[in-house]
Amino acid sequence: MATVSLKNLTKRYGNMEIVHGIDLDIADREFIALVGPSGCGKSTTLRMIAGLEDISGGNIDIGGRLVNDLPPRSRNISMVFQSYALYPHMTVRENLGFSLKIAGAAKDDMDRRVAEASAILGLDDLLERRPSQLSGGQRQRVAMGRAIVRDPDVFLFDEPLSNLDAKLRTQMRTEIKKLHAKVKSTVIYVTHDQVEAMTLADRIVIMRAGHIEQVGTPDEVFSRPATRFVAGFIGSPPMNLHEATVSDGRLVFGGGDSLPLPGQFKSKTAAGDKVVFGIRPDDFYPTGHGLSSGGETEVHRVDLPVSITEPLGNETLVFAEFNGADWVSRMLNPKPLKAGDRIGMSFDLSRAHLFSAETGKSLRN
Amino acid sequence: MKGLKPSAPILLLLPAFVVLAAVVLVPLLLSLYSSFTPFRLTRPETFFVLIGFRNYISILSNPDFWWAFGRTVLLLTIALNLEMLLGLGLAMLVEKATRGQRILRTLMMFPMMFSPILVGFQFKFMFNDNIGLVNNALQSLGITEDAIPWLIESHLAFTAITIAEVWSSTSIFAILILAGLLAMPKEPIEAARVDGCTPWQTFRYVTWPFVMPFAYIAMTIRSLDVARAYDIVKIMTDGGPAGRTELLWTLVGRTAYSDARMGLANAMAYFSILLSIAFTVYFYNKLAAARAQIGAEW
Numbered sequence: 102m103a104t105v106s107l108k109n110l111t112k113r114y115g116n117m118e119i120v121h122g123i124d125l126d127i128a129d130r131e132f133i134a135l136v137g138p139s140g141c142g143k144s145t146t147l148r149m150i151a152g153l154e155d156i157s158g159g160n161i162d163i164g165g166r167l168v169n170d171l172p173p174r175s176r177n178i179s180m181v182f183q184s185y186a187l188y189p190h191m192t193v194r195e196n197l198g199f200s201l202k203i204a205g206a207a208k209d210d211m212d213r214r215v216a217e218a219s220a221i222l223g224l225d226d227l228l229e230r231r232p233s234q235l236s237g238g239q240r241q242r243v244a245m246g247r248a249i250v251r252d253p254d255v256f257l258f259d260e261p262l263s264n265l266d267a268k269l270r271t272q273m274r275t276e277i278k279k280l281h282a283k284v285k286s287t288v289i290y291v292t293h294d295q296v297e298a299m300t301l302a303d304r305i306v307i308m309r310a311g312h313i314e315q316v317g318t319p320d321e322v323f324s325r326p327a328t329r330f331v332a333g334f335i336g337s338p339p340m341n342l343h344e345a346t347v348s349d350g351r352l353v354f355g356g357g358d359s360l361p362l363p364g365q366f367k368s369k370t371a372a373g374d375k376v377v378f379g380i381r382p383d384d385f386y387p388t389g390h391g392l393s394s395g396g397e398t399e400v401h402r403v404d405l406p407v408s409i410t411e412p413l414g415n416e417t418l419v420f421a422e423f424n425g426a427d428w429v430s431r432m433l434n435p436k437p438l439k440a441g442d443r444i445g446m447s448f449d450l451s452r453a454h455l456f457s458a459e460t461g462k463s464l465r466n
Numbered sequence: 467m468k469g470l471k472p473s474a475p476i477l478l479l480l481p482a483f484v485v486l487a488a489v490v491l492v493p494l495l496l497s498l499y500s501s502f503t504p505f506r507l508t509r510p511e512t513f514f515v516l517i518g519f520r521n522y523i524s525i526l527s528n529p530d531f532w533w534a535f536g537r538t539v540l541l542l543t544i545a546l547n548l549e550m551l552l553g554l555g556l557a558m559l560v561e562k563a564t565r566g567q568r569i570l571r572t573l574m575m576f577p578m579m580f581s582p583i584l585v586g587f588q589f590k591f592m593f594n595d596n597i598g599l600v601n602n603a604l605q606s607l608g609i610t611e612d613a614i615p616w617l618i619e620s621h622l623a624f625t626a627i628t629i630a631e632v633w634s635s636t637s638i639f640a641i642l643i644l645a646g647l648l649a650m651p652k653e654p655i656e657a658a659r660v661d662g663c664t665p666w667q668t669f670r671y672v673t674w675p676f677v678m679p680f681a682y683i684a685m686t687i688r689s690l691d692v693a694r695a696y697d698i699v700k701i702m703t704d705g706g707p708a709g710r711t712e713l714l715w716t717l718v719g720r721t722a723y724s725d726a727r728m729g730l731a732n733a734m735a736y737f738s739i740l741l742s743i744a745f746t747v748y749f750y751n752k753l754a755a756a757r758a759q760i761g762a763e764w
Binding site: 151152153172173174178179180182183184185186187188189190199200203204247251 | 651653654656658660661662663664667671672676759760
């Protein structure tokens, strides 16, 4: 069990800098998710922590020990790969026990630890099979078992669920969460799926283009996104984000429509500021069908035409046309609507976000 | 018209059968038959004299034949192992190359592009005790004073032949093993590194099991090749000195055409084929086992 600390960690391929000096402190037994779009450097960062990629600058500490120049085998980590990376010529039992065999563990100790891991992951019936005889979910479980058996300081997961179908992914997500509760070790989990990150992690690190955009608990990154990018990346369906200009206490959008400037931002903006207005579908809803209907403190109502609806059973996503664009809203307790209907829509402005159009930073603080 | 009217499939296949029978089956049966006769090219009437297994008994009790047989197995063992090791080394080096891999692959195949006869002539020149490159180099570098009789002393001659054989065919192993290395998924190697393997252990437990089937394919091809080795030996030593580098097929060739004892030569040939079959079966079994082990889906 160990802390992990990255200081000014940099990765360059030739003249191309991929990771631009990131700093991150991970507490013992913490579950950290690195998320971001593909190419943001999250996998490279993980591979640098694993020792599979050389680092071009900065330091990596695991458990207070500088590991910059240590090979992967000396870092006491284990890793679960996207493609599982099982050894095809070994049975499940041999796959699980391989690292112990290499380390020269005693036979009975090895058997005991393999048995433990196999019991945790329900692999008992599969121990004599080879990877080619297993389904995707089973292979995934073996890959996790192989990681557990080593009893490492840090678990590294590199998009472990992206090769599974949607149903199995949800199921394995729950298993990973249970597993973390059981083995209680530090986990660094790379994913491009923000739902996985939100459901699993204690803290989420959102990366873009080799920089960290924000580090925070799932609630923090959802409710208080630090940048426009985080606001758009976290949450499904994504936040409505539209550029506007501050003018006379109002936000004027490009199409000419306007909204009142939310109260909390009045002191933080000046007339003529270019900003990005953001509101989550949960805070923009057909009047009377919202999460906080009736409890709002600062609500702006307007009648808008419906352009399309996506019924999901318990709720309906309503796309309403405002300022020439479709704004997505979440309608709880849905009633049937059809395209072209004009309905009363509520903007809960106390929960709206405002970002600088220039820097993308939140104007909240 | 009533009579024999073969069905369409038989009719359509008939030309192929006729051609196969003419070029394969008839010669095969004739040569098998002749191995039971004292047939000499110079005395055609002997073709019709049956002597039963006398040719076979005579070769099996002939020490020269067994020496040639043994030498062939020895050459096969040494050459294949050397080619395997060198080929594996070459393949792993080329696989590591980040730039110019294609040109290296092409260069690697150069020896395969030469006729074995020419390879034989080239090495015969290089190992010549008076004007050869090897002795010249050794003497210029001061490693030896005397001219080493490469193609004259029997052990050295065998060594020289082995070197020529290895030079010309290592690339078969290198190419096939390289194909295996390139086809291999990289993640298990990374997993092994994280799992605590040293580079040697990674090779021993992960890379090698994966590449093994490719090595066995090369082994199978090359074992057939070496078991019928003829050209390089014919050119370099012609079985000499005093028959000390005589291999199975140089012996068969000499018996058949120089001594004109075709019946006896055919008996030797049939017996020699057993050797090739034995090696092929052996390597195929190994290949099947190795493939099953890595769960190959081909």
